[in-house]
Amino acid sequence: MGSLWNYLGLGSTANDEKNAIRALPSSWYTSQEMYELERRAIFSRKWLLTTHKLRLPNPGDWLRYEVSGFQFVLVKDRDGNINAFHNVCRHRAFPVVTEEKGTSRIFACKYHGWSYGLNGKLAKAPGYQELDGFDKSKNGLLPIHVHIDANGFIWVNLDAGEKPEVAWEDDFKGMDRLPRYEHVKWDDFAFDHTWEQEGEYNWKILADNYNECYHCPTTHPDIPSIADLSAYSVEVRDGGIIHDGRSKPEQVAAGLNPASTFFFPNASLTVSPHFFFMQRFVPLSPTRSIMKYEVYRNTKSSDEDFEKINQIYKRIMSEDKYLCDLTQKNLNAGVFVNGELHPEMEKGPLYFQKTVRDLVVEHYEREQKAKQEIWPARQNLPKTATVSEKDISFCSSLSCQTTECVQPPATIAW
Structure with missing residues (x-):
């Protein structure tokens, strides 16, 4: 088993706040097998x-x-x-x-x-x-x-x-009652529009990118207009990553004080006085994803106020797509394995990656004990469907004839 963890890049890593920490290896962003395991371990089980x-x-x-x-x-x-x-x-x-x-x-x-x-x-x-x-x-x-x-x-x-x-x-628990939501009047908002961006990148690259602002001074010229980068921080809590931009007084007065929160595994919510928008990182394959956005407008805001913040975020999201596209291209090349992440400035990606790692490893170990893949979302057949169970078992055994994978028992109910 130890050699398998080494292959997956799951060797022990330091967790000292004064040390850089190695990220998940590139194979986790390119592997079809890992993508299928994530479908079983994460997207079939988590909210x-x-x-x-x-x-x-x-x-x-x-x-x-x-x-x-x-x-x-x-x-x-x-x-x-x-x-x-x-x-x-x-x-x-x-x-x-x-x-x-x-x-x-x-x-x-x-x-x-x-x-x-x-x-x-x-x-x-x-x-x-x-x-x-x-x-x-x-x-x-x-x-x-x-x-x-x-x-x-x-x-x-x-x-x-x-x-x-x-x-x-x-x-x-409690993530819907964060202090940042206390004064939001959700009934003042109305759905406005959706938009999306499809790209050649793994969904986890999107989450890694979203959950740090270490790259913001280099890539996002609009960010200083809505947040104080010198005070930017993230807090990890339960299934969320809470971003704190600490907007300046003049930004707050102009309604340019967004509060962003990431909800594991693949969604974020950004709320401001003039709009809120949801972002979903939708995996299509190991190396393809779509960023889908739903934008809601405060019905009491002027066209000018709404469009200003709306266009700022569309530019920021487009800049992020550029980063993710080119990063994935290098991961696909087979040269880069992983780099070292900053324990504070990249706290968000580290928390996200650890959560992914824990979930897929735990699920894989359960499958090893059960000697079969476990698909939590799969339809449960009635006990009377014995012929279907045998057919499923027979089909599963075909892929194992020339490998060391274990065959599911004949009585399995998928």
């Missing part, structure tokens, strides 16, 4: 900040999202509840929605005509009413756990269990 309830004002309103290959739908039902489901028809896996957003009375699959209520229950399966053994109640859309925090932000957890293994409070 993901997704949007704000302001985007779903009316019954029937829905939004489609994707993260790390998992596509899902958020919808407001007739009772005012916000539900989430995998965007997968239970019949033959065609998406139940193919647009980015909409308003619907039902979800109707355009493949074979199966339809579902806004609560996910199967409403109609043409021809199946003639089958005695078919149970509609067991063929609704695959549900996803939803949590709405004290400020109205919507979180999802893809764990297929009746209750997620990780409770929202385990990672984020």
Whole structure:
């Protein structure tokens, strides 16, 4: 096992605040195997900040999202509840929605005509009413756990269990009641627009970059207009990284005093008097990601005030994309392994990388003990689906014929 940890770059590292600390190795930013492990260990298990309830004002309103290959739908039902489901028809896996957003009375699959209520229950399966053994109640859309925090932000957890293994409070208790949110009147804001940037970089490069301002004096000429770089700091807490720019009095007076917080694993929230915006780092592959942004405007702010802060951040985000693109290109080349991070100025990336490391190693060790891959988000089959279990086991064994990987037991229920 020791040789494996060395291969992964998980040898012991100093954690002395007076010493530089080696970053995760480049292989963690290029490996397909690592990407798949992150899908299982992180994106299938952890709570993901997704949007704000302001985007779903009316019954029937829905939004489609994707993260790390998992596509899902958020919808407001007739009772005012916000539900989430995998965007997968239970019949033959065609998406139940193919647009980015909409308003619907039902979800109707355009493949074979199966339809579902806004609560996910199967409403109609043409021809199946003639089958005695078919149970509609067991063929609704695959549900996803939803949590709405004290400020109205919507979180999802893809764990297929009746209750997620990780409770929202385990990672984020109190993070929605930080002092920076005490005086924010969320109802004064309205959704304004989305935008995105796709790039050739691993999602973790985006998070590393976001969570330090060591690069700000070199790269972001706009930052001094909204923050005092000489006093810039980050605080790590539970599942978050709290950025403190300590804006100057004249910046506060102009409404240029943003408060930014990163929520592990892949989202951030920046709040200012004139707008707030959410940023999601969406993995597409080991070396491709999309930065997706949702921008909300204070309805009491002038066009000038809103556009000033909005354009500042669009420039900053574009500058970050440039950094991430070229960094990934060098990581792909196979020369650079890793560098040494500053224990204070790069505290954020160090905390983020340690969290990633701990989660994937823990999950990998669980898989080794179970002698199979563990996909928390995967559909749970009924106990009667014995033929499906055997088929799954047979398919899994094919990739192990010429390797040392262990075969899953024949009774596995994915």
